[in-house]
Amino acid sequence: MKRAPVWDLLPDELRALGYRRDAGHLFGRFQRVATWDDRGPALSREARALADASLDLALPRIVGEVPSQDGSTRLVFALADGAKIEAVHMPRAVRRPRVTVCLSSQVGCAMGCTFCATARMGLVRNLAAHEIVGQLLALLHRHGPVSAQQLSIVFMGMGEPLHNVEAVMRALDVLCDPAGLGVAPSRVTVSTAGHVAGLERLASSRYLPELAVSVNAATDELRRQLMPIDKKWPLSELRAALARWPKRPHQKITLEYVLLGGVNDDVASAERLADWIGDLRHIVNVIPFNAWGDERSPYREPAEESVRAFTARLYERGCLVTVRRSRGRDVRAACGTLAVPA
Ligand code: SAH
Secondary structure, eight states: OOOEESTTOOHHHHHHTTOOSOHHHHHHHHHOGGGOBTTBOOOOHHHHHHHHHHEEOOOOEEEEEEEOTTSOEEEEEEOTTSOEEEEEEEEEESSSEEEEEEOOSEEEOSSOOTTOTGGGGOEEEEOOHHHHHHHHHHHHHHHOOOSGGGEEEEEOSSSOGGGGHHHHHHHHHHHTOTTTTOOOGGGEEEEESOOHHHHHHHTTOSSOOEEEEEOOOSSHHHHHHHOTHHHHSOHHHHHHHHHHSOOOTTOOEEEEEEEOTTTTOSHHHHHHHHHHHTTOOEEEEEEEOOOOSOTTOOOOOOOHHHHHHHHHHHHHTTOOEEEOOOSOGGGTOSTTOOOOOO
16 A cells, blocks of 8 residues: 655544544654654654555655755755755744745746746646655655754745645645644745645635745736746736735735846836835835846846835835845845756
């Protein structure tokens, strides 16, 4: 009999495989890396018997680790079929230690955004839920934190999470389950290129994550050139979908805007973006373009002065604005630069 990958099995499913003891406890043993020993989950004799008979405990293998000078690390994982994905571990030592982990949801990506390195790979395949969870657990086992209290998760690695929404929702069910790692849904951010059908599906998730949307242009004419998905779901439809998104009280939607020098970084674009945002409760996250070493690329990093003028205009228009200084720029771990050569 083929063994079931264990990393996305919920307690009921462990029970259905014939586990007679406390399946919630066993689920915790698998999900909580704090209880693992060097090799992985420490299991009782009964649990070991179940594992030997019916479970596959193989984790995505860490095959590359590239530390950045800023303390973050880009990790490369090999999956069972040899496919590779990347994730980024970003500790931040403010008052309390916290770590943000950037996860991949697909091998490659089908969205074809013209400024993004992952798009060059095309879509190789979706990640299964157990691969999404396994990616995280392998990373936490190696680099910490072992407790969810210190963890934030962003689905901003390779892939479009809402193009693989069923697996992402299942990963949320597992990661947020209090008997397991118990990540607070408000500490998970799903970032989308504007996949409206996926948004509608995600809205029914048992655990509702934070939402980030890559807007990147405020006219369809420009956005279509940067992001082919705009042809399917233009800005008006995306805006309507965001209005319908079931926000928690005080929740804001993050609107990402990659600032491309000379393309979308003028103040008139900032004006149009503010018009499009309207009364949506939001925070704009301006991301200065990260070059990724393609000489033929038409895109340039924006001038510091344009970043200032662009954000200042948004601010004057009543928008909340932050500028994302991408981590790991020296090791190709920055936003939009994750890609694994075929
Ligand atoms: N597919 C999802 C998840 C990826 S998140 C999405 O599009 O939201 C990656 C973020 O980095 C997106 O906001 C994307 O617009 C941005 N990005 C892509 N390429 C970039 C680059 N070269 N420099 C800076 N940001 C980039």
